[in-house]
Amino acid sequence: MPQTRLSTARIRAAHKAINPLFRNTPLYPCEPLGQHLGCTLNIKLETANPVRCFKGRGTEIVASHLDDTNAKDVVCASAGNLGQALAWSGRARNLNVTVVASRSAPATKLDRIRALDATLELVDGDIEMARERAVDIARHNGIRLVEDSLDIETCEGAATIGLELVESAQPIDTVLIALGGGAMATGVGHVVKELAPHVEVVCVQPLGAPAMTRSWREKRVINTDSINTIADGVAGRRPIPEVLEDLLLVADDAVLVKEESIVQGMRMLFDHAGLVVEPSAALGVAAILEDRERFANKSVATIVCGGNVNMDAYHQWVMAGRTG
Amino acid sequence: MPQTRLSTARIRAAHKAINPLFRNTPLYPCEPLGQHLGCTLNIKLETANPVRCFKGRGTEIVASHLDDTNAKDVVCASAGNLGQALAWSGRARNLNVTVVASRSAPATKLDRIRALDATLELVDGDIEMARERAVDIARHNGIRLVEDSLDIETCEGAATIGLELVESAQPIDTVLIALGGGAMATGVGHVVKELAPHVEVVCVQPLGAPAMTRSWREKRVINTDSINTIADGVAGRRPIPEVLEDLLLVADDAVLVKEESIVQGMRMLFDHAGLVVEPSAALGVAAILEDRERFANKSVATIVCGGNVNMDAYHQWVMAGRTG
Structure with a gap:
């Protein structure tokens, strides 16, 4: 059992305090997208609520x-x-x-x-x-x-996604989690590592905002000077030490992805899953695109964590080059 | 209690037989879209599942x-x-x-x-x-x-959407239901009229495929010769007598909408709700667009019943004229 700042009993209690509008979100295999990615892709959809994100x-x-x-x-x-x-x-x-x-x-x-x-x-x-x-x-x-990721409620809230993941009927080998401040990664990671430790927890961050991933890899806080990514939702520069400590206990891996992979991920989620997502929500698909072999034939869950995106930018990213 | 072919007890039992992937779908108010429509718009989302529709x-x-x-x-x-x-x-x-x-x-x-x-x-x-x-x-x-709409299971399946609607915490004045063969309208309508009879049941059909609406209005089956709508999911010509009889018992109204309203509805669902929907799923929004006064300041639920759409056609309908 990971000795993080979180407690699964508290997370269970917290789940009940959340307005039903935000919990028990869809989790379903999307075969058309999975076929394009070479794996079973399970989507945990956090955009169908009043604020179109998991927060x-x-x-x-x-x-x-x-x-x-x-x-x-x-x-x-x-x-x-x-x-x-x-x-x-x-x-x-x-x-x-x-x-x-x-x-x-x-x-x-x-x-x-x-x-x-x-x-x-x-x-x-x-x-x-x-x-x-x-x-x-x-x-x-x-x-x-x-304070997002530092305050325990923000981690517990995100952790309820993990509860729903492990208590679903879908068999999952790997869960891909967008990594920013770390609330979602540590929250979901805590629950997964306590209740379903065989499930691999992989965090995904943009190469253009790699502070937490670098910190996780070096096991110490590494600040960065600048941010260079369209994934505005995960774009921090100064990891919080307490969050990093938790992340070191629950993450099996943390990977960095290119901007073009994020864009391609958004496009594939649109074309093959009919989902309009913000860049941060495409990080999981981006990770698969950059290492197809690693995920081949596995059952992967990706948390589609937000859909708040400027539509003009979205059109440029996703529709560019279409003739339809 | 409407004396249709349906039974709410059977519908409750049927709900349990349905794979969880398809039930307890999101129901949430979408304020950005509601503001554009002048009402409280509650979305019942039936597209986040393995077949991207309620069927x-x-x-x-x-x-x-x-x-x-x-x-x-x-x-x-x-x-x-x-x-x-x-x-x-x-x-x-x-x-x-x-x-x-x-x-x-x-x-x-x-x-x-x-x-x-x-x-x-x-x-x-x-x-x-x-x-x-x-x-x-x-x-x-x-x-x-x-046989869709004739076979009782198809109506019961759709009716479970009604159960979830009336048992949610969202107060609803009117529910807008896409009308094709009639399974969804009679199923949802039955449950609403039995358990929440104050909720208005409004069916929406394209002007280009009006057979069931005309039949409902004239209280007898009226077949039509041709179909002329992009809303392929609701495009029938020969209403089933048994289904019409049920519909006469549970629908408060049936309205016909223009093709351009359906397209505008799809576009608004994309722009303001981030949802990719097929034409049939935009009928409810189309009905509001054609009679804003009727729905002004009401709490309206619309069932977003499907998202299976040819992407090339979708781009033409929804993206046309965009400069972004």
């Missing part, structure tokens, strides 16, 4: 805890999805939600955060700058800061 | 009954989705499945039927010709014929 699982837990303590204010930094989810969960409980994001985050994500009644503050700079600003706001106002 | 619910019931009787052969006519679903359910139980379809059915549907190991027979002519040929095959070989 609602964690924010439901956060918000229910805040509700229990009569707290009224909460702030987070977000690449765009956590902010939407916290805004949604907060609105449902009359919380005042502030989200700090990078001015360069996808406009569709920023628009949705505003539409969900959150206060949106934009910073010049990337997600790490937004994280610093959120810390300042929380300190200055004495309110709860939600 | 697996019914074929699971059919196939489990066949399994109980040790029958080994089954035939159906199909516009393309029932055939895929019966092939899937049959393959899982070692049944020999024959599907008769029109040569003009979408190639993607025909390809999937073949890929699922069914014997595919193509007829020149439309779905009504395929139905005649399937009857011949069944008679000649003495095997079970599955």
Whole structure:
């Protein structure tokens, strides 16, 4: 049993606190896509909910805890999805939600955060700058800061995906998990390694934002200077030490993929699965594309973790060159 | 309680016989799309499963009954989705499945039927010709014929969508149901009218394939001569009398929509909900587009019943005119 910061009993309890809109999501084999990839591809679909990503699982837990303590204010930094989810969960409980994001985050994500009644503050700079600003706001106002991947609720929320994976009837050899801050990888990884340790846990990160993968490989925190990927949802530069420690206990591997593989993954998910996904959600397919032999004839699960994508960019990535 | 051919107790029992892959599908409010339509739009998503449509619910019931009787052969006519679903359910139980379809059915549907190991027979002519040929095959070989909408299992399977709708936490004023042969409309309608009679049941059919709607309006079967719609999944010409009788008991309204509304509905589902759907699955949104006032500020559920669409056609319908 992995000695992470997580507890499967707590994760089970957390599962019940999550609005049913966000849990028990579809998990199904997609044969047309699997045939193109040379494996059995099982899709765990986290986009068919009010915020089109998996982050609602964690924010439901956060918000229910805040509700229990009569707290009224909460702030987070977000690449765009956590902010939407916290805004949604907060609105449902009359919380005042502030989200700090990078001015360069996808406009569709920023628009949705505003539409969900959150206060949106934009910073010049990337997600790490937004994280610093959120810390300042929380300190200055004495309110709860939600730190993605560090705060246990965000990991527990993601971990409920793992519960659903291991308790399904689908036999799975390998689960592919998008790796950013690490909440999803450590959460799902914890449950898998405790309840189904034979299942391989493979994290996937873009070559253009490799900080956590490099840290995992070298077993120490390695910060990077810049971010160069379209996968905005997983684009961090400064891994959190506690999260890295957990990741070292639960991940069997961490791989880096090229931008063109991410784009090809998005295109294949569209063409052969009929799914509109954001770049981060195509990382699993990208990993298979870059190492088909490794996954050949295996039963692989990939978590399609988000579908919030600027449609103009999506058209350029996915439709380019089509004649239809 | 509507005195249809259906029984809610049987539908509840049938729900348990369906592979979990096909049931308890997402039902969620999609605010971005709802804002564009001027109502609360709740999506019941039936595309995130191995056959990308709702028909697996019914074929699971059919196939489990066949399994109980040790029958080994089954035939159906199909516009393309029932055939895929019966092939899937049959393959899982070692049944020999024959599907008769029109040569003009979408190639993607025909390809999937073949890929699922069914014997595919193509007829020149439309779905009504395929139905005649399937009857011949069944008679000649003495095997079970599955007749969509007439056979009670196909209605019960669809009706389980209704169970999930009325038992969800989402408050719903109106449910919009694509109307073709009538299995989904009578199935869902039966459950709604029995368990939540305040919910309005509105069927939606293309103007180019209006036989069942005209029949419902005139309370007698009206056949039509030709089909002129892109919504291949609901394109019949000869309503089944028993199904019409049930429909008369459970539908509050039946409306006809234009082809351009169907295309616009597909485009809006793509742009604002990130969903790739086949034309039949956009009928509900099309109905709202054609009568916004009627649905203004209501909580509407639309069943996104299928996503099997030729991608080249899809690109022409949905992407045309985009500059992105």
